[in-house]
Amino acid sequence: MSSGHPRRVVITGLGAVSCIGIGVAEFTASVREGKNGAAPITGFDTAGFPHVMACEVKDFDPGQLLEKLDIELWGRSSLFAAAAARLAVRDAGIDPELLSHTRTGSIMGTTAGESKVLQEVVNQWVERGMKDVDPRLAPMAPAGQIANAASSELSLTGDSQTIPTACSAGNMALAYGYDLVRTGEADFMLAGGADAVNRSCHAGFYRLGALAEKVCRPFDINRSGILTGEGGAVLLLEPLDHAVGRGAHIYAEVLGYGVNCDAKHMINPDAASIADCIRNAHRFAGVEARQIDYICAHGTGTPTNDATEVRAAREVFGDRLPPISSVKSMIGHTMGAASAFGAIACSKALEEGFLPPTANLEELDESLGPGLDVVPGKARPATLNVVQNQGFAFGGNNVITVFGRVA
Amino acid sequence: MTTTTVAVKPLAITGCGVVSPAGLGLAPLAEGLRAGHVTHADPAQDPLADYPPQPLWAVPEFSLADHLGRKGLRNVDRLTSFGLVACKLAMEEAGVVIGPADEADTGVVMATNTGSLHSCAAVARDTVVQEKPYMVHPGRFPNVVMNSCAGQIAIWNSLKGVNATLAGGQVSSLTAVRYARTAISQGRARRLLVGGVEELCPPAAWGWHLSNALIDEAPLGEGCAMFLVEDGEAVSASGRNALAELLACEVGYYRSATPSRTLAEGLTSCIERALVRSGVAPDEVDAVSLGATNHVGLERVEKRAVERVLQRPATELRIIDLLGECYSASGAMQIAVLLALWQQPAGRRRNALVTSVGDDGNVGCLVVREC
């Protein structure tokens, strides 16, 4: 590994393609309002499904957002990633040529990869047999294409890496991008995640009893599960010195992250292990629990997750539980993009001074314990200095990123 | 700007486990190298679909229960079974037993581009053909996430350290090595099981067949190769033996919509960088374990880049001739075959390149040194 001191890494660009807004300004305005992006699914035929709501991105026009990609050659998840990456670069006001001439790459998290491409392959297989499936779908299917789409759009030559570690993948991608820039393996990194609403996830979560019927209500006594969501969320990671040198607008600093694995169950989260991950994150970020001003929760809205997540937080924070809210209440569970959307919300929260809200709350679940502030309804003004962004996944992968305000 | 010439810290391989069309372990690979070929098994009939007319080299049938016991195997799909067995073999070889003190700092880094495509396709198919579209198998739904193999390896072995899954096309296994180095150097793990896994199934085979990315009659393989790795200095300081050292691993992407360099130029620069950072001169390279054999166009790209850097012939390992195309696991198999080759001592410390280039535009080069 490189010698020399690891350098400080900041976030200078944000790109969001979501069901509540395309572009960071629209996304942030919606988050502040506690906007609920759920609607009846239009991306696939829902006949036979008892539940038909999801958080799809409406009016996604990749041709409008992208400058270089031939959109016929990429699946929906890849196009989300590339569009969000392009938006992040524009937002950062950085010269795209600088990125393409330095060691810069894309690290993208995903849960279901190019799920819609795979579904199309399967639909054609069932209709006409394997040998008559459209051959153009084959190169579009591997998950690696999601990071490649962003790299191709921006002409990047560094690591082009997809990290398919399910619902904490966005954080895992951010963590890796941060490490690569920090150690000098890369000059800049586009990091985030992307996923598309798809039949398999919708069916699977319904079958597991984890899919809400109409509304996702994290922390609510009547919460009944997730709504699936989709989109692309990408952040530009830049060395602090370089950002300062070019007079860049800095949203926040990446202070560090914690990562571990429950190693117990493929689906059920483990409070003790999550608590360990929180402590791990604080240790690597060089902060103490009392410094955390806000927790951007994994907050899926299943009975199990929210209870486990709060229990884990209490283990670390004791009586002093920071405000904790769920972005998923607004955009659904965007899978591999989820913790990247959380990071975008955290970046704006630090920059503008507000607590993102939990939407759709009607009655707080008392069994989650006393002193729980889930910031119900709309955003609340607050000066935040250090925040943590949580992601947990099938397979027991936990990744928690920590961000700090840059004065 | 970046420290692209800075030396890397070697990762020592203390154990290696292989599940391949040659069988279990390095021994059948070594035997195959000696004999010049491997006797192959046909894949089992698949209830979902027929295979395309293409040579298919399957992992010979083995009993998972023999390795893992009778219980808890119900929802372990075939891809995951490869990973579980390969990890078990790697840890056995290294003589490692994970106790409570080691759990937190031992992790897994697995390369796969699709996870179990078989499991994913089965779920997707069920949403279309079953009486109700939600009648998918809940116990097998978790297998749809690409990190389920790595996740189950962690569960079976109680590994609580960083658990990563990486997808980078043909170069995936090499990106796993690269990720592992960062994780260990940044204190995220002391020890990692690193490798790649691939599974033969009708959708994957048809994907290759219809894409025409491989020459006619190119054999498709499958399997998993896993390596237990640790910081090299820590291993030698503790007086332990290593099978080999993984030195620099460089990657890049060269299929942009508006590319500045060709794939061959990109791979050339990767190889050069990898050698510089490994402190190995081109004339010190004894062998090249190739990854793009049988890939239309790419086989020549790979050869050209290697020739340009080495400027002289080196022993070529065409693992695809022994094991078939192993895609996500190809880089890991390329390393394994190298280790099998090096079981015959040569009286000097050998160095080798493990190269990879994919149609998607990713390229990579890893330098491996004998111990």
Next chain:
Amino acid sequence: MTETVRNVQVLQEKIREIIMQELELEPDELTETGHFIDDYDADSLSLITIVARIEKELGVAVPQSELQDMINLEGVFTVVDRYSGGGTEGV
């Protein structure tokens, strides 16, 4: 024995089989009152799978809310009976 009784027996036999498979039990290990979680090491995923298979293979749809009563074989028989309309459908 009546048609209905025989059908119920067939249904129960199939349920037994599903549970034995999902909980990895030998025939003599599964008792009517053995607790799935406490005695047989089941988890929520295996219980969900059992319910899903009963719906798909035996045509009896049991709502999620009934899961808490289906914690032993006796409980499963009772709940399935409640929702199967006489135990003759889907067999």
